[in-house]
Amino acid sequence: MALARAPIAVIKDSEDAPATLAPGEKAYAALMTTGGGMDTYDTNTIPLSLQRPTLGTKVSEPINVELPGQVAFDNGARVTYWTTASGLALRFIMSS
Numbered sequence: 001m002a003l004a005r006a007p008i009a010v011i012k013d014s015e016d017a018p019a020t021l022a023p024g025e026k027a028y029a030a031l032m033t034t035g036g037g038m039d040t041y042d043t044n045t046i047p048l049s050l051q052r053p054t055l056g057t058k059v060s061e062p063i064n065v066e067l068p069g070q071v072a073f074d075n076g077a078r079v080t081y082w083t084t085a086s087g088l089a090l091r092f093i094m095s096s
Contacts, residue, residue: 014080014092027082030089035076042070 008031019027034040047062080089 008077008079011078011080011092014083014089016081016083019082019084021084025084027084028086028089029082030080030093032078032093033071034074035078037074037076040072040074042072043067044070046073 014030021027031046044067045064046067048065049058049062050060051058078093080092083089
């Protein structure tokens with residue numbers, strides 16, 4: 001399994017007010033794994049870490065999130081900011 005060389009780029013248009021959650025509530029982010037870039041690799045896990053609004057300020061150490069099987073990634077992969085509506089997160093992926 002290969003690991004990503006850098007964090008996945010964020011789709012800037014998906015930025016909104018930070019998602020604020022009460023205990024037990026959910027947040028969503030959409031992930032586009034390929035964007036026509038080079039350096040393709042397959043993996044069945046991705047590291048996830050949370051950070052504060054200021055880039056580089058971690059609030060957690062990375063955890064490995066299991067994917068539903070082998071997934072191809074490339075350096076064109078993109079992710080949205082967190083939102084409280086799953087459809088909103090997907091809107092930014094579908095328009096990319």
